[in-house]
Amino acid sequence: MLYISPFFTAYFLIKAAVLGSALGSFICCFAYRYINNESVLKGRSKCDKCGHVLGIIDLIPIIGYIVLRGKCRYCKEKISPASFLSEIILAVAFMLLVLRFNISEELLRALIFTCLLMAIALIDLESFIIPDKLIISGIIIWIATLPLMPDPLKNAGYGIIGGLSVAFGLFTLSIIFDKIKGQETLGGGDIKLFFVTGLYLGPMQNLLNLIIACIVGIFFTFVFGNSIHKKAMGNTENYEKSGKFSKPVPFGPSIAFATLVTMLAGKYIISWYLGLFY
Numbered sequence: 001m002l003y004i005s006p007f008f009t010a011y012f013l014i015k016a017a018v019l020g021s022a023l024g025s026f027i028c029c030f031a032y033r034y035i036n037n038e039s040v041l042k043g044r045s046k047c048d049k050c051g052h053v054l055g056i057i058d059l060i061p062i063i064g065y066i067v068l069r070g071k072c073r074y075c076k077e078k079i080s081p082a083s084f085l086s087e088i089i090l091a092v093a094f095m096l097l098v099l100r101f102n103i104s105e106e107l108l109r110a111l112i113f114t115c116l117l118m119a120i121a122l123i124d125l126e127s128f129i130i131p132d133k134l135i136i137s138g139i140i141i142w143i144a145t146l147p148l149m150p151d152p153l154k155n156a157g158y159g160i161i162g163g164l165s166v167a168f169g170l171f172t173l174s175i176i177f178d179k180i181k182g183q184e185t186l187g188g189g190d191i192k193l194f195f196v197t198g199l200y201l202g203p204m205q206n207l208l209n210l211i212i213a214c215i216v217g218i219f220f221t222f223v224f225g226n227s228i229h230k231k232a233m234g235n236t237e238n239y240e241k242s243g244k245f246s247k248p249v250p251f252g253p254s255i256a257f258a259t260l261v262t263m264l265a266g267k268y269i270i271s272w273y274l275g276l277f278y
């Protein structure tokens with residue numbers, strides 16, 4: 001369907017990028033309002049520094065930030081690049097997902113789930129918490145989209161096995177490591193998130209997801225660990241809620257990124273890996 005003509009392919013990819021960037025902007029706004037306990041729907045977007053209500057042009061995803069060169073039109077203070085980066089990430093993710101899943105029911109499910117992962121990543125990054133509400137939303141979206149899948153029963157079975165196997169394995173490991181180290185090693189939110197990703201990915205891909213998440217997590221800690229740690233020290237209340245000062249880098253963003261990579265390439269990586277033994 002996607003490849004009927006090059007014109008249609010290009011048209012659909014541009015549409016995906018526009019939709020992705022708009023949702024990236026919305027999700028970033030949602031995440032920051034959620035963290036600060038503000039109403040998600042009420043009120044117009046304002047500049048964080050001077051409080052000036054933003055105009056239409058300021059709110060155009062990606063382009064708005066570039067036109068303003070990352071500064072507020074009214075007070076000339078730097079605007080946080082969080083929204084700009086979310087917009088770009090979701091625009092690229094949406095285009096890649098379209099290429100991977102073509103125009104299908106699976107695409108719809110993958111797009112919605114990616115939005116949820118984006119919200120989880122942003123909230124965990126800022127507050128060191130993966131809210132149960134978002135975990136439950138992930139389960140509800142999975143159930144609601146089940147009837148759309150090619151073989152719903154098989155899909156449901158694979159999903160439940162994929163979620164339980166990795167989450168249960170991690171839960172057992174985390175209890176053992178907690179005993180050995182005498183402190184929390186892996187957050188409960190991370191384990192719950194691996195249950196949800198398993199629903200969507202199935203057992204093989206969720207195991208791959210875990211491996212990729214660990215690699216991304218190590219890289220992420222190495223590159224951003226210090227700056228996240230410093231920022232968290234200035235945000236002591238949330239930081240104390242997160243428990244341990246020895247665990248300064250949230251794992252949620254790495255899991256979210258790994259899940260996107262697995263959705264896009266997991267099938268191919270696994271068949272390549274299995275092919276090595278034949």
Ligand SMILES: [Zn+2]
Pocket residue numbers: 047048049050051052072073074075076077
């Ligand atoms: Zn301003």
